[in-house]
Amino acid sequence: MSFCPPADLADGRSVRWRALEGGVLEHLTLRAEANGLRADAVLVGERDGSRFGATYRIACNADFTVRSFEIATTDGRRLAMARRDGAWHDSERGHPPAFDACIDIDLSATPFTNTLPIRRLALEPGQHRHIAMLFVPFDSFEPFVTEQIYTCLAPRLFRFETADGSFTAELPVDEDGLVMDYPCLFQRL
Numbered sequence: 640m641s642f643c644p645p646a647d648l649a650d651g652r653s654v655r656w657r658a659l660e661g662g663v664l665e666h667l668t669l670r671a672e673a674n675g676l677r678a679d680a681v682l683v684g685e686r687d688g689s690r691f692g693a694t695y696r697i698a699c700n701a702d703f704t705v706r707s708f709e710i711a712t713t714d715g716r717r718l719a720m721a722r723r724d725g726a727w728h729d730s731e732r733g734h735p736p737a738f739d740a741c742i743d744i745d746l747s748a749t750p751f752t753n754t755l756p757i758r759r760l761a762l763e764p765g766q767h768r769h770i771a772m773l774f775v776p777f778d779s780f781e782p783f784v785t786e787q788i789y790t791c792l793a794p795r796l797f798r799f800e801t802a803d804g805s806f807t808a809e810l811p812v813d814e815d816g817l818v819m820d821y822p823c824l825f826q827r828l
Contacts, residue, residue: 641794642758643814645671645701654817655828656750661686664828667751669815675700682748686778693777695746703758703816705744710775718780720773727773737784741773745785748777750810750818750825753799758816762791769802 651670657663663684670677678697685691692713698706707721720729727738743756760768767790774785786802792809800807811819819827 642816645676645703647671648676648815652815652817656818656821656825657828658684658748658825659823661691663691663748665749665751667749669751669817671701675706676703678751680749680751691777693748695749697744697752697755699755703755704742705755708744708746710746710777710780712777716780718775718782720782735782738773738782740771741784743770743772745772745774745787746777747775750821753797753810753818753821754812754816756787756789757797757810757812760789762789762797764791764793766791767798 648669648671651668653666653668656665661684663682663686665680665682667678667680676699680695682693693710695708695710697708700706705722709719711717720727725739726734727741728734743759744752746752756770762768767788769786769788772785772787773782775782788800788802790798792798795812797810797812798807799810808822810821813819
């Protein structure tokens with residue numbers, strides 16, 4: 640699979656998505672740094688009838704392997720985790736061993752985290768991979784492991800599905816591997 644090299648993001652690339660429910664708007668900037676990539680985003684809108692505001696930052700190696708992430712809401716909730724020596728750590732939970740098999744993360748409020756395994760796995764058309772994800776729901780900030788399957792259907796078209804079959808979506812991506820359209824959930828602006 641051929642995507643633009645991460646170095647092409649030295650000046651940063653900004654994109655926006657709109658959640659199809661709740662009117663949450665996301666503005667993300669992805670930027671190359673000396674030791675990899677950094678994604679910074681802000682989300683604002685409504686969720687479950689309440690106004691919602693959050694930021695997140697994800698630091699990755701050049702191959703899109705996540706090193707750390709931090710999420711914070713405007714009401715004061717925060718979660719920060721880092722992957723060291725093949726294990727996730729955070730200040731409250733220490734080292735939760737249940738997360739050790741997870742390389743990628745999935746933040747529920749953004750389509751950006753689909754880019755991480757799409758870029759890291761470098762699948763060719765017809766290839767698929769079953770992976771364990773560190774999933775973080777934005778309503779609770781209580782991470783848990785979920786099993787997901789990514790399949791490359793064609794250059795820049797991927798199928799994302801939960802391993803239990805409860806959800807499937809075909810995700811077209813751009814030259815940087817960023818989701819263009821996420822049926823029923825997000826629309827790129």
